[in-house]
Amino acid sequence: MRHRRTCACAPLLLAATLASASVAAGGLPVHNLTIVIEFDGTPSEPSVAEMEQELERIYREAGTQVSFRTRDQVQGGVASDLVLVRFRGRCMMDRTPPPLYDESGPLAWTRVVEGAPSSFGEVNCDMVRKAVLSALWGQDYGRQELLFGRALGRVLAHEVYHMMAKTLHHGSTGVTEPALSGAQLIADSLDLDEPSASAVQSAGR
Numbered sequence: 431m432r433h434r435r436t437c438a439c440a441p442l443l444l445a446a447t448l449a450s451a452s453v454a455a456g457g458l459p460v461h462n463l464t465i466v467i468e469f470d471g472t473p474s475e476p477s478v479a480e481m482e483q484e485l486e487r488i489y490r491e492a493g494t495q496v497s498f499r500t501r502d503q504v505q506g507g508v509a510s511d512l513v514l515v516r517f518r519g520r521c522m523m524d525r526t527p528p529p530l531y532d533e534s535g536p537l538a539w540t541r542v543v544e545g546a547p548s549s550f551g552e553v554n555c556d557m558v559r560k561a562v563l564s565a566l567w568g569q570d571y572g573r574q575e576l577l578f579g580r581a582l583g584r585v586l587a588h589e590v591y592h593m594m595a596k597t598l599h600h601g602s603t604g605v606t607e608p609a610l611s612g613a614q615l616i617a618d619s620l621d622l623d624e625p626s627a628s629a630v631q632s633a634g635r
Contacts, residue, residue: 441535441536441537441538441539442536442537442538442539442585442588442589442608442609442610443535443536443537443608443609443610460493460494460631461493461494461495461511461631461633462494462495462497462511463489463494463495463496463497463511463512463513463590463594464496464497464498464499464504464511464512464513465485465496465497465498465499465512465513465514465515465586465590466498466499466500466501466503466504466512466513466514466515467498467499467500467515467516467517468500468501468514468515468516468517469516469517469521470516470517470518470519470520470521470555471520471521473517473521473522473555474521474522474523474575474578474579476575476576476579477521477522477523477575477576477578477579477582478521478579478582479579480575480576480578480579480580480582480583481579481580481582481583481586482496482498482583483579483583484579484580484582484583484584484587485583485584485586485587485590488583488584488587488605488621488622489587489590489622489630491621491622491627492622492626492627492630492631493627493630493631494594494630494631501514511594512549513549513550513551513590513593513594514549514550514551515550515551515552515553515586515589515590516550516551516552516553517552517553517555517582518552518553518554518555518556519554519555519556519557519559520555520556520559521555521582522555522559522575522578523559523562523563523574523575523578535554535557536554536557537553537554537557537558537561537585537610538551538552538553538554538558538585538586538588538589539551539552539589540589540592540593542598545598546596546598547592547593547596547597547598548593549593551589551590551592551593553582553585553586553589555582558578558581558582558585558615559578561581561610561611561612561615562574562577562578562581562612562615562616563612564612565611565612565613565615565616566616570616577616580615580616581612581615581616584605584610584614584615584620585610585615587605587622588605588606588610591605591606591622591626591629591630594629594630594633595626595629595630595632595633596633597629601622601623601625601626602623602625603623604620604621604622604623604626605620605621605622605626606622606623606626
């Protein structure tokens with residue numbers, strides 16, 4: 431069994447332009463998903479809280495109830511589907527310069543096994559931080575920790591879509607586009623488009 435550290439089809443990239451807003455699907459939670467998260471170091475607590483809130487909001491409208499756990503918290507098992515996501519790099523907005531990544535480098539990726547997305551992914555916090563910094567303006571700097579958390583939530587939502595829907599395809603608009611700009615990551619709203627939400631709902635039945 432070969433493992434490839436790639437997102438479904440391709441890693442989630444940083445886009446150069448802002449795409450149009452997506453249409454969110456409505457509906458009550460009908461499916462439970464547990465996301466096990468691990469960090470390389472100590473993350474920003476406000477950013478993590480905002481990340482969890484943003485992802486819960488996105489998937490609530492697609493009929494999925496999300497809960498977050500650490501590895502220690504799931505040792506006894508969970509009564510829902512489970513995915514594991516590792517956050518690499520420094521997951522906080524500080525003065526430490528991010529590593530010199532190419533602008534087209536991956537924000538995150540999902541491991542693909544035998545041609546299908548697995549339940550394991552990674553998020554590149556340094557790359558997400560760089561994307562957020564490129565989009566901050568004016569009063570944004572006073573709430574950059576929250577905007578960073580929002581961006582992490584949307585990047586994570588993209589990878590969770592691949593894991594849940596078991597698809598290599600991307601959406602045409604919204605959070606499942608193959609590339610997202612820094613402006614999209616911190617915008618007031620970014621959701622699953624209707625086809626992506628339908629794929630998630632079908633996977634949860």
